[in-house]
Amino acid sequence: MRVGQIVFLLAAVGFATYATRLRSTRTDRLIHLLLAAAGFVLVLYPDWSTEVAHRMGIGRGVDLIIYLFIVFSLFHYASGAAKSRQLERAVTVIVRRLAIAEAKHDSGLAAAAGGERLSPSEAGISAIRVSLDAPPASAAGR
Amino acid sequence: MVPAFNEGPALAAVLADLVRLPYRVVVVDDGSADDTAAQAGRFDVCLLRHIWNLGQGAALATGISYALGLPATRYVVTFDADGQHSAADISQMITALETGGLDVVLGTRFGRDGSARGIPFVRRLTLRLGTAFTRLTTGLCLTDTHNGMRAFTAAAAGQMMITQNRMAHASEILSRIAELGLRYRELPVTISYDGYSAAKGQRSIDAVTILWDIATSRMR
Numbered sequence: 001m002r003v004g005q006i007v008f009l010l011a012a013v014g015f016a017t018y019a020t021r022l023r024s025t026r027t028d029r030l031i032h033l034l035l036a037a038a039g040f041v042l043v044l045y046p047d048w049s050t051e052v053a054h055r056m057g058i059g060r061g062v063d064l065i066i067y068l069f070i071v072f073s074l075f076h077y078a079s080g081a082a083k084s085r086q087l088e089r090a091v092t093v094i095v096r097r098l099a100i101a102e103a104k105h106d107s108g109l110a111a112a113a114g115g116e117r118l119s120p121s122e123a124g125i126s127a128i129r130v131s132l133d134a135p136p137a138s139a140a141g142r
Numbered sequence: 143m144v145p146a147f148n149e150g151p152a153l154a155a156v157l158a159d160l161v162r163l164p165y166r167v168v169v170v171d172d173g174s175a176d177d178t179a180a181q182a183g184r185f186d187v188c189l190l191r192h193i194w195n196l197g198q199g200a201a202l203a204t205g206i207s208y209a210l211g212l213p214a215t216r217y218v219v220t221f222d223a224d225g226q227h228s229a230a231d232i233s234q235m236i237t238a239l240e241t242g243g244l245d246v247v248l249g250t251r252f253g254r255d256g257s258a259r260g261i262p263f264v265r266r267l268t269l270r271l272g273t274a275f276t277r278l279t280t281g282l283c284l285t286d287t288h289n290g291m292r293a294f295t296a297a298a299a300g301q302m303m304i305t306q307n308r309m310a311h312a313s314e315i316l317s318r319i320a321e322l323g324l325r326y327r328e329l330p331v332t333i334s335y336d337g338y339s340a341a342k343g344q345r346s347i348d349a350v351t352i353l354w355d356i357a358t359s360r361m362r
């Protein structure tokens with residue numbers, strides 16, 4: 001066994017461990033475990049990728065793996081972007097509710113305004129106390 | 143309603159003008175890192191604070207949500223915090239809403255002699271492209287699509303539902319006006335392009351960001 005193989009086998013094991021710990025849904029874990037397993041096998045038997053590539057009409061095994069990598073990366077990017085939009089929306093709702101709940105000046109009116117719009121399940125959010133003196137860390141622009 | 147992000151240097155002068163008027167002033171501090179909130183605190187205004195910078199669209203949505211919760215709110219007028227607007231224009235916008243049977247009055251920096259004076263050429267060109275784009279996408283014939291001064295009846299403000307956190311909210315407001323068939327008109331307002339607001343305000347290149355936000359707004 002060559003040194004390179006040992007390095008990448010360890011990487012595949014590391015990836016599998018990471019994926020099973022970090023990924024929450026069962027399908028997600030399964031997909032990542034399969035990916036790790038495929039990596040493991042291909043490191044041990046590099047010629048197999050060439051074999052599969054030839055059957056698919058692709059020149060080299062390396063090319064096949066690069067194409068697959070690109071496709072996976074694109075999916076990963078898309079799901080990350082969707083997730084980040086979801087987060088942004090959630091943050092907006094929380095920041096807005098805090099702003100209204102903690103309105104300064106006419107606090108009585110503000111409480112009426114905020115309270116009216118909170119459903120019981122969401123009302124807990126207004127109880128979260130966040131220090132207004134904490135410096136805002138983002139600069140999303142105006 | 144005054145959305146403000148790091149407007150400490152200009153806000154005091156703006157609020158000093160606004161508190162003289164017989165309206166309730168709501169300042170939305172959009173997570174400023176400077177003394178914007180402290181400046182607002184010196185005046186008799188309602189102060190809402192975003193603990194995180196979300197963008198002007200989000201600040202407007204917060205302010206509208208708050209204002210509509212107040213029982214006395216009949217109209218909502220948005221007013222930029224950088225001192226480019228004139229407080230004297232507010233009453234004529236409200237008068238236009240009341241007497242014209244309108245839902246929305248949009249400020250325009252074009253259309254009255256002299257009001258467009260001092261607008262840099264590149265900005266003028268960008269704004270013109272913006273109006274052409276708006277005409278194509280919404281069918282609204284406007285001379286100025288990104289003017290911070292707008293007046294809504296409470297009912298119209300409640301229908302806006304701004305979801306664009308950043309600057310694309312301006313296009314979003316216009317889309318809502320078109321979709322809902324709201325009665326609108328433009329009213330010339332005074333804009334002063336002094337050094338401060340020109341430096342602090344949007345750059346013309348931001349038009350690209352706005353287009354991107356609109357294009358990706360349907361991605362979930």
